[in-house]
Amino acid sequence: xxxxxxxxxxxxxxxxxxxxxxxxxxxxxxxxxxxxxxxxxxxxxxxxxxxxxxxxxxxxxxxxxxxxxxxxxxxxxxxxxxxxxxxxxxxxxxxxxxxxxxxxxxxxxxxxxxxxxxxxxxxxxxxxxxxxxxxxxxxxxxxxxxxxxxxxxxxxxxxxxxxxxxxxxxxxxxxxxxxxxxxxxxxxxxxxxxxxxxxxxxxxxxxxxxxxxxxxxxxxxxxxxxxxxxxxxxxxxxxxxxxxxxxxxxxxxxxxxxxxxxxxxxxxxxxxxxxxxxxxxxxxxxxxxxxxxxxxxxxxxxxxxxxxxxxxxxxxxxxxxxxxxxxxxxxx
Amino acid sequence: xxxxxxxxxxxxxxxxxxxxxxxxxxxxxxxxxxxxxxxxxxxxxxxxxxxxxxxxxxxxxxxxxxxxxxxxxxxxxxxxxxxxxxxxxxxxxxxxxxxxxxxxxxxxxxxxxxxxxxxxxxxxxxxxxxxxxxxxxxxxxxxxxxxxxxxxxxxxxxxxxxxxxxxxxxxxxxxxxxxxxxxxxxxxxxxxxxxxxxxxxxxxxxxxxxxxxxxxxxxxxxxxxxxxxxxxxxxxxxxxxxxxxxxxxxxxxxxxxxxxxxxxxxxxxxxxxxxxxxxxxxxxxxxxxxxxxxxxxxxxxxxxxxxxxxxxxxxxxxxxxxxxxxxxxxxx
DNA sequence: TTGAAAGCGATACCAG
DNA sequence: CTGGTATCGCTTTCAA
Numbered sequence: 001x002x003x004x005x006x007x008x009x010x011x012x013x014x015x016x017x018x019x020x021x022x023x024x025x026x027x028x029x030x031x032x033x034x035x036x037x038x039x040x041x042x043x044x045x046x047x048x049x050x051x052x053x054x055x056x057x058x059x060x061x062x063x064x065x066x067x068x069x070x071x072x073x074x075x076x077x078x079x080x081x082x083x084x085x086x087x088x089x090x091x092x093x094x095x096x097x098x099x100x101x102x103x104x105x106x107x108x109x110x111x112x113x114x115x116x117x118x119x120x121x122x123x124x125x126x127x128x129x130x131x132x133x134x135x136x137x138x139x140x141x142x143x144x145x146x147x148x149x150x151x152x153x154x155x156x157x158x159x160x161x162x163x164x165x166x167x168x169x170x171x172x173x174x175x176x177x178x179x180x181x182x183x184x185x186x187x188x189x190x191x192x193x194x195x196x197x198x199x200x201x202x203x204x205x206x207x208x209x210x211x212x213x214x215x216x217x218x219x220x221x222x223x224x225x226x227x228x229x230x231x232x233x234x235x236x237x238x239x240x241x242x243x244x245x246x247x248x249x250x251x252x253x254x255x256x257x258x259x260x261x262x263x264x265x266x267x268x269x270x271x272x273x274x275x276x277x278x279x280x281x282x283x284x285x286x287x288x289x290x291x292x293x294x295x296x297x298x299x300x301x302x303x304x305x306x307x308x309x310x311x312x313x314x315x316x317x318x319x320x321x322x323x324x325x326x327x328x329x330x331x332x
Numbered sequence: 333x334x335x336x337x338x339x340x341x342x343x344x345x346x347x348x349x350x351x352x353x354x355x356x357x358x359x360x361x362x363x364x365x366x367x368x369x370x371x372x373x374x375x376x377x378x379x380x381x382x383x384x385x386x387x388x389x390x391x392x393x394x395x396x397x398x399x400x401x402x403x404x405x406x407x408x409x410x411x412x413x414x415x416x417x418x419x420x421x422x423x424x425x426x427x428x429x430x431x432x433x434x435x436x437x438x439x440x441x442x443x444x445x446x447x448x449x450x451x452x453x454x455x456x457x458x459x460x461x462x463x464x465x466x467x468x469x470x471x472x473x474x475x476x477x478x479x480x481x482x483x484x485x486x487x488x489x490x491x492x493x494x495x496x497x498x499x500x501x502x503x504x505x506x507x508x509x510x511x512x513x514x515x516x517x518x519x520x521x522x523x524x525x526x527x528x529x530x531x532x533x534x535x536x537x538x539x540x541x542x543x544x545x546x547x548x549x550x551x552x553x554x555x556x557x558x559x560x561x562x563x564x565x566x567x568x569x570x571x572x573x574x575x576x577x578x579x580x581x582x583x584x585x586x587x588x589x590x591x592x593x594x595x596x597x598x599x600x601x602x603x604x605x606x607x608x609x610x611x612x613x614x615x616x617x618x619x620x621x622x623x624x625x626x627x628x629x630x631x632x633x634x635x636x637x638x639x640x641x642x643x644x645x646x647x648x649x650x651x652x653x654x655x656x657x658x659x660x661x662x663x664x
Numbered sequence: 665t666t667g668a669a670a671g672c673g674a675t676a677c678c679a680g
Numbered sequence: 681c682t683g684g685t686a687t688c689g690c691t692t693t694c695a696a
Contacts, residue, residue: 002673013683018675026681043467048444050673053385054688058445060424069406078401081427085434090441092392093425095413102417109422112380113390135375334689345667350691360665382689386672 001044010038021046057114057138060090061302064106066098066122066218070246072274073121076143076295080119083299089116089306098184098218100124107132117302119143124186139305143298144189151313153305155297157289159189159271162320163196166269166287167241169322171204174331175239175267179212181226181251183243190218193243193271211235216247223250230266231258238267238331245272248284252327263329273323283325289318333376342370353378389446389470392422393634396438398430398454398550402578404606405453408475408627412451415631421448421638430516430550432456439464449634451475456518471637475630476521483645485637487629489621491521491603494652495528498601498619499573501654503536506663507571507599511544513558513583515575522550525575525603543567548579555582562598563590570599570663577604580616584659595661605655615657621650 003021007014012035019027020035038044052058061084065073081091092115094106103124110118111132118136121143123129130149133140142154170178180197183190194213201208216222223242227250230237242248248270252262262268262284273288297316335353339346344367351359352367370376384390393416397405413423424447426438435456442450443464450468453475455461462481465472474486502510512529515522526545533540548554555574559582562569574580580602584594594600594616605620629648 004673014674015676015683015685016681018673019682021674028681031681045443045467045469047385047446047673048441049381049385049390049446050688051675052445053379053381053673053690054675056688058381068400069403069410071401071403071406074401074403074406077425078427081425090424090426090438090445092422093409093413094422095410105417106422109380111377113384113422114379114381135377137377336689346690347667347669347692348665350689351666353690358665363665379689382672383691385674385689386691388672 001042002047003044006035006038006042006044009042010035052114057116059088060092060113060115061117061119061306062092062094062106062110062115063119064094064096064103064122066096067246068093068095070218070244072245072272072291075274076121076291076298079292079295080299083296084303087303089303096122098122098124098187100126100129104128104132107136110138111136114138116306117141119298119302120145122187123147124184125149125188126186139302141298141302141305143294146188146315148188153301153313153315155294155301155316155318156189157294157318157320159192159320160196160199162287162322163193163241163271164200165196165320165322166271167197167200168204169324170239170241170267170269170328171200171206173239173267173328175328176206177209177212177235177237177239178206179214179230179237179240181223181240181242181247182213182215183218185215190243197241212237216243218244218246220246220250220253223247223252224254225250227251227254227258231255231260239328240266240268242268242270245270245274245286245288248272248286252284263327267328269328273321284327285323285325287320287322289320294318333374334379338367338370338374338376341374342367384446389448391420392424392445392447393449393451393638394424394426394438394442394447395451396426396428396435396454398428399578400425400427402550402576404577404604404623407606408453408623408630411624411627412631415628416635419635421635428454430454430456430519432458432461436460436464439468442470443468446470448638449473451630451634452477454519455479456516457481457520458518471634473630473634473637475626478520478647480520485633485645485647487626487633487648487650488521489626489650489652491524491652492528492531494619494654495525495573495603496532497528497652497654498603499529499532500536501656502571502573502599502601502660503532503538505571505599505660507660508538509541509544509567509569509571510538511546511558511562511569511572513555513572513574513579514545514547515550517547522575529573544569548575550576550578552578552582552585555579555584556586557582559583559586559590563587563592571660572598572600574600574602577602577606577618577620580604580618584616595659599660601660605653616659617655617657619652619654621652626650 003014003017007017096102117139119141123145146154182194270286335346335349339349428435449471455477478486514526602618
């Protein structure tokens with residue numbers, strides 16, 4: 001069933017049938033009804049594929065995320081989806097697993113399918129990434145990332161300042177030996193948070209020993225591994241500042257499994273802000289911006305670009321807030 | 333840049349260029365190289381859109397899920413994505429919010445875009461749903477659902493038996509006044525679990541009072557609401573059997589917030605099986621099938637159909653296991 | 665091994 | 681308001 005069949009059956013031309021499909025007002029009401037009826041009777045389903053081909057692009061937006069199982073991202077994605085759906089765009093999700101190759105592969109697909117836009121919630125800087133991004137013909141918005149060597153619209157938070165604040169808070173509570181469970185090298189958010197931690201430690205005169213910086217892969221398992229190590233090899237660390245929520249959750253769980261307490265046995269503060277934090281028996285203090293809000297901002301930005309906004313790239317910096325909950329013990 | 337441009341520049345015909353695109357062996361090696369070079373130099377990106385249009389369908393599979401923030405689903409989706417990506421299919425995610433209209437809208441989109449297949453992780457039975465499903469020209473696989481009035485490939489678990497087993501276990505531990513926090517009416521998995529609970533209660537001679545069945549919307553908030561109510565209006569309930577993990581998590585969290593204990597103040601058993609269960613300070617006993625495994629089964633089934641399997645619809649029933657953890661107190 | 669021409673299913677533009 | 685025709689970018693015969 002194509003519009004040609006519908007045209008033949010209804011006795012009109014395919015031009016007119018096409019007009020009905022697009023709700024073109026220049027069609028007599030009675031004609032429209034007749035054609036609609038024929039479509040219904042014959043179970044006609046318009047081919048968006050053909051329409052997209054003519055239009056030159058498809059009403060889909062790709063979201064690249066590192067790990068949808070991470071509820072922080074999941075919430076963001078959900079919000080983006082809501083906003084885009086309202087404008088008639090489908091949201092396509094790619095789970096990169098923080099793997100640069102997979103990122104690249106999906107970006108290529110987006111280009112080949114002529115997607116309307118791309119939102120990247122993760123981006124590992126590499127020559128390969130830049131090469132693809134340069135070829136990409138559609139607008140790109142970065143979420144929680146910025147790329148040093150290119151200028152894209154970005155929705156970010158003041159990672160450095162926020163991480164600084166969280167560290168400072170710990171220090172003001174009397175902690176001096178603070179371990180930082182850091183994220184992925186090459187990911188700007190992780191790096192900025194690490195830098196904030198380092199600066200605060202320096203400014204407040206706390207020595208950063210080599211064993212006080214641990215790199216993780218942002219997954220819960222990794223947080224568990226750290227907890228395990230701290231339990232197995234007791235040290236003088238009194239607090240940990242964890243770069244994302246998934247790892248913090250893993251850390252806490254493993255800690256509790258050994259019948260250790262938070263904050264009695266160790267103080268914890270986590271980056272990220274998500275409702276899941278409230279689901280833990282001891283609420284974890286945290287710093288960050290709600291992921292849903294960031295998602296909405298990104299969705300609106302990409303829509304603006306798709307709709308022809310050709311203004312200069314815009315950097316939206318949202319303000320991360322420190323949420324004091326119950327996971328830090330004052331040492332004073 | 334289209335294949336016509338490449339043809340012109342390279343001096344070959346567009347037929348030959350097209351052959352190169354598809355890795356057709358019937359092209360002289362030197363020709364292939366020349367054309368490839370021209371493509372690279374001119375930043376040519378093939379239009380999968382045009383190719384899909386000719387092929388009549390697009391290499392994408394739609395997954396409809398109720399709530400991607402629910403980690404049980406998220407894990408499943410991730411596994412599906414892994415399997416499909418290996419075969420060159422993109423995974424498109426729709427978050428229905430358990431809303432029949434949104435389900436319908438996305439199914440229509442799948443039809444219009446000529447998707448290769450659809451995996452439904454949620455399906456609210458309604459005439460509308462059946463109407464759309466009947467028009468759909470692509471294979472459909474149901475995950476954790478079965479539809480009474482149509483026959484589709486389904487990956488399910490023995491919800492009834494498993495729920496029966498969980499309830500029976502509670503009763504054998506000495507509980508008799510067991511509340512069931514049920515799911516959505518019209519969703520087969522929820523209904524089957526409720527039925528299993530009812531049968532077990534009946535078989536074991538436990539009365540099911542009206543206040544012992546509460547319907548929820550499968551979200552965490554709803555679990556919290558129940559906990560709140562049980563705390564506010566003390567009753568003689570000694571155990572709750574919760575139909576999914578998201579609600580169980582909400583329940584437990586709210587319970588702990590009031591400084592109540594599990595299982596000392598109430599015993600809890602949850603349906604679903606996901607690694608997140610281990611993330612709770614008191615591990616919640618549960619019954620279910622790992623969502624990742626179910627996802628993989630579904631992905632393989634849809635691939636088989638896409639690749640032309642026209643055999644009779646298949647019902648894959650996976651065996652749900654009871655995981656005894658620490659959330660049920662023996663009352664003997 | 666290569667090329668010419670006929671689609672795929674819509675939209676767009678120009679006439680009438 | 682309606683119809684005819686070119687077009688979108690690629691695949692697919694069929695010939696050569």
